[in-house]
Amino acid sequence: MTNVLIVEDERLASGMFAQYIKSASERYTLVDAIKVAADAELFCLRGKVDLILMDICTAGHSSGLDAAEKIKKSFPHIKIIITTSAPEYRFIKKAKDAGVESFWYKEFSDEDLLSVMDKTIAGKSVYPKQNPDIKIGCASSYEFTPKEMETLYWLVKVGSIKVIAEKMEISVDGVSKHIKGLKDKTGCANTIELALLAHGSKLVLPEY
Amino acid sequence: MGSVKEAIDNLPSGVCYFDSRDLLRMCNRQMYHLGFILMGRELQSREELDEALELPDNKRGVTRDGETYVFPDDSAWKIQKKSVPINTGEVYSEYLAFDVSELYRQKQELYQSNAEQQRVMNRLTHIARNVVSIVREEEILSLKMRIHNDLGLALQSTRNFFVHGCPMQDKGKYVADQRKMAKILLVEVGNDDEINVYAELGRIAERLGMKIITTGEIPCNEEKRNLIAMVVRECLTNTIRHAGGNEVYVKITTGKENTITAIITNNGTPPKGDIIEGGGLSSLRDKVEGFGGRIELNSLPDFKMTVILPVKEEAL
Numbered sequence A: 001m002t003n004v005l006i007v008e009d010e011r012l013a014s015g016m017f018a019q020y021i022k023s024a025s026e027r028y029t030l031v032d033a034i035k036v037a038a039d040a041e042l043f044c045l046r047g048k049v050d051l052i053l054m055d056i057c058t059a060g061h062s063s064g065l066d067a068a069e070k071i072k073k074s075f076p077h078i079k080i081i082i083t084t085s086a087p088e089y090r091f092i093k094k095a096k097d098a099g100v101e102s103f104w105y106k107e108f109s110d111e112d113l114l115s116v117m118d119k120t121i122a123g124k125s126v127y128p129k130q131n132p133d134i135k136i137g138c139a140s141s142y143e144f145t146p147k148e149m150e151t152l153y154w155l156v157k158v159g160s161i162k163v164i165a166e167k168m169e170i171s172v173d174g175v176s177k178h179i180k181g182l183k184d185k186t187g188c189a190n191t192i193e194l195a196l197l198a199h200g201s202k203l204v205l206p207e208y
Numbered sequence B: 001m002g003s004v005k006e007a008i009d010n011l012p013s014g015v016c017y018f019d020s021r022d023l024l025r026m027c028n029r030q031m032y033h034l035g036f037i038l039m040g041r042e043l044q045s046r047e048e049l050d051e052a053l054e055l056p057d058n059k060r061g062v063t064r065d066g067e068t069y070v071f072p073d074d075s076a077w078k079i080q081k082k083s084v085p086i087n088t089g090e091v092y093s094e095y096l097a098f099d100v101s102e103l104y105r106q107k108q109e110l111y112q113s114n115a116e117q118q119r120v121m122n123r124l125t126h127i128a129r130n131v132v133s134i135v136r137e138e139e140i141l142s143l144k145m146r147i148h149n150d151l152g153l154a155l156q157s158t159r160n161f162f163v164h165g166c167p168m169q170d171k172g173k174y175v176a177d178q179r180k181m182a183k184i185l186l187v188e189v190g191n192d193d194e195i196n197v198y199a200e201l202g203r204i205a206e207r208l209g210m211k212i213i214t215t216g217e218i219p220c221n222e223e224k225r226n227l228i229a230m231v232v233r234e235c236l237t238n239t240i241r242h243a244g245g246n247e248v249y250v251k252i253t254t255g256k257e258n259t260i261t262a263i264i265t266n267n268g269t270p271p272k273g274d275i276i277e278g279g280g281l282s283s284l285r286d287k288v289e290g291f292g293g294r295i296e297l298n299s300l301p302d303f304k305m306t307v308i309l310p311v312k313e314e315a316l
Helices: A011-023 A037-045 A064-074 A091-098 A113-121 A146-157 A161-168 A172-186 A191-200 B002-009 B029-039 B046-054 B101-129 B131-164 B168-186 B197-207 B222-243 B279-290
Strands: A002-007 A028-034 A051-055 A079-084 A102-105 B014-018 B024-027 B063-065 B068-070 B076-085 B091-099 B211-215 B247-255 B259-266 B294-298 B304-310
Touching: A002 A011, A002 A037, A002 A113, A011 A028, A011 A113, A028 A037, A028 B197, A037 A051, A037 A064, A037 B197, A037 B222, A051 A064, A051 A113, A064 A079, A064 A091, A079 A091, A079 A113, A091 A102, A102 A113, A146 A161, A146 A172, A146 A191, A161 A172, A172 A191, B014 B029, B014 B076, B024 B029, B029 B046, B029 B091, B046 B076, B076 B101, B131 B168, B197 B211, B197 B222, B222 B247, B222 B259, B222 B279, B222 B304, B279 B294
Parallel strands: A002 A028, A002 A051, A051 A079, A079 A102, B211 B247
Antiparallel strands: B014 B024, B014 B091, B063 B068, B068 B076, B076 B091, B247 B259, B259 B304, B294 B304
């Protein structure tokens, strides 16, 4: 029997996940459904959890990715499935780097959650093949080079081209070149429009 | 002399001079024209000109922006006054007027553009601050769409059941699917109330056989409440991990100099020596200090963590 902890601050999603678990009650038991990712560690300390369904953007601005990384360090035997609807370009890599077993998009994944849970418990790792394709202006996020994506991230996070250059350890001209490339591809009139579109579409969420 | 006068008169800029008795000694055509608009009559007195420059009469359609004066025809003139000693030892007052219309127009456009950019930056800041609620609302929408699709399939399945019947071996699955959908629909749909992170922590502590005993008033401000919850959570974690206790005590007071103080202790075994700050405590300290607060840690004779936060609302 696998003890499952749901970490999800949205009641509807939490209810749905609880129903999935109940529908497979011969193999899964719901330990609890909590709303703040940072609280998950407390359950792990009490030894009650085998699998966590972890949302990323949770109540109190608590990041599920940060919580997952902390839990995997102290409790490597506990399996974690990240569940999110945000197509942020770093989330998949961050989850893999944290040692998270599986990753499921609420909106984009074709495979249902129960199937992902079964595979994860069986020792498999289920990740999307790639990030979802997000439209920014008239461009697809797939058209951006890795450096352009990184520039976009820092543009949303810090804004100043000089600071972006310091963070990326490249020249100001280099940053300007990447921004020009992004503007040309997306058709954005200026950097502010570019930043707004990137943030609004959740392609870039520096807060998490 | 005539050609000098003519040359001065034909200057695009305005120029005039008053002597030490404030009498007008020289004035070119442009300055006469500007003076007439400013004062509503011929330029004669330095005192009148100074008054009109100090406080332009709005009725004449002239507005002042520092040293720049905007006239009814939307031309902008920079008018400067200077004392000029002449060879007799007398000091004349010199007034010069320069047409800065194009520069002024560009400056106004720049101000408007900056104001617009500031509005957009404010919007971006607002979005960043509210991204949590925006993300949650969009997650609710995407889940509602998923439920809508599942409901559609369930209704289709019901229709098929009544129109075509259902083989005996499939009836169990059909009933299970309908039950599952009914239970999902029974969950209240709508916007969640704002989640009280501190109260949620208390609930979880009880669920795990622990207790958080709080005295004093928990801050209404969400950011402060979240910070205190973060501190208490860290203490709760360390109480379980290291101290073997099951109760955490939180005393909240409003102190002098507009501060909120939270003192956290527990009923576990006291530390044997000084507490070595690990990643959790360091990260907590960074967050509290980033808010303008501070953490004090005591290990002897018993564990005590004191967190002091400023009361000001816009600390972050």
